[in-house]
Amino acid sequence: MPCKEAFVDDGAPKWDENERTLTFFVAKGRIVRLLYSSFADPHLIETFGVPHWTLSMAERKFVSGMAVMGANWLLTPFRNLVMVHATQQPVCL
Numbered sequence: 502m503p504c505k506e507a508f509v510d511d512g513a514p515k516w517d518e519n520e521r522t523l524t525f526f527v528a529k530g531r532i533v534r535l536l537y538s539s540f541a542d543p544h545l546i547e548t549f550g551v552p553h554w555t556l557s558m559a560e561r562k563f564v565s566g567m568a569v570m571g572a573n574w575l576l577t578p579f580r581n582l583v584m585v586h587a588t589q590q591p592v593c594l
Contacts, residue, residue, distance in 0.1 A: 527584050530592035535582040540571035551575050 515524045527533050546552060546565045551573070555561045567573040 525584060527586040529586050529588050531586055533584045535584070536579050537582055538571045538574070538579045539577040541568040541573075541576055543569050549576055 510526075512526045512528075514526070516522075517524070525533070541549065546568055549568070551568070552561045552565045555564055564573060568576045571577060
């Protein structure tokens with residue numbers, strides 16, 4: 502086989518709590534497309550208007566819970582992130 506890739510670990514993202522940095526690993530010559538969103542601070546969720554637009558307390562709790570998890574696109578819209586591991590020379594894929 503003329504081309505072979507070897508990785509020293511599983512390539513999973515690494516979180517550094519002290520630096521509050523998330524590091525992603527992208528193989529040489531690869532492009533990775535991600536969809537991400539932010540989450541709302543649970544202590545501030547009641548300051549947003551969207552949970553108050555609901556008709557019942559159960560709906561308000563659901564909408565607030567989704568915002569805390571970063572899954573309510575009305576409060577924190579999803580964004581695209583493209584990561585490229587560029588190389589000076591072509592690589593076998």
